Amino acid sequence: MQQESIERNKRALADARSLYIQGKALLVDTLRAYTSWKNLEPDLLRISYAIDVSKEQLNILMGDDPAAQISLADTLEAPGNNILPDESSLLAQSLQERPELQLLSLQRDIRGKEVSTAKNAKLPVITGVGQYLLQTQAGSFRYYDAYYPSTSFVGAKITLPIYAGGRHNERIKRAQIAQQQANIQYTDASDKLHGQVKQIVANLNETYQRIQTQATVTSTAESSYRLTKYRYERGAATRLELVDAELSLTSARSAYLEAVYDFEAAKIEMERLLGKTN
Helix, strand or coil: CHHHHHHHHHHHHHHHHHHHHHCCCCHHHHHHHHHHHHHHHHHHHHHHHHHHHHHHHHHHHCCCCCCCCCCCCCCCCCCCCCCCCCHHHHHHHHHHHCHHHHHHHHHHHHHHHHHHHHHHCCCCEEEEEEEEEECCCCCCCCHHHCCCCEEEEEEEEEECCCCCCCHHHHHHHHHHHHHHHHHHHHHHHHHHHHHHHHHHHHHHHHHHHHHHHHHHHHHHHHHHHHHHHHHHHCCCCCHHHHHHHHHHHHHHHHHHHHHHHHHHHHHHHHHHHCCCCC
């Protein structure tokens, strides 16, 4: 985009020189065009160096040779339609997909079971027992002619926890405190997740709307630049108006790309929120 701006300023300089030769422009117009062109070159050099440094950092991040040559193939493209998630559905999916939320949910259920177990220890316990026995005595290993008398019994044992020195109440209180802690931890994590979901959905909506707005602004700036350039070539507009139109076009395109970048960054945060690693 910076290179395109430089090319536009080069053409504007050529037009200014041509108009100056024809007597339709002043020398100061050619000087302004030349200055505008040269002022953009340091920015292009700075951007080029920044790209080279970023590539080295990317190689280091991937564990590759910092001086290795890589080719960037990704592009900043505007998102399509019907891609904005709903807040409630995204929250429900996050609660199901996030491993730490699943762990906290299981811990909360376990603490609830522990409370029930501690309370049940204060209830009477009925234990049933039964036995059926065949036995005999025989000589010379003649068991097939022997008599096998049977004996059986059935019994029940009832245990009444009359007094345990307050141990049952203590266990119940500890289990209830642990349950409250588990509930607080899960609620706190859920509230934080809800806030993150709300923020991400807001960022997605805001950047999507900004993309639509900047696309319109860019289209308008392109039309304005073409019209101003046409008027300037015919002496109906000043060099300053052309410079302003070119600056507006560059700013509009930059803001559009920034909006697309912010939207892609918000999508990455949404994937992290869902526990995705792709």
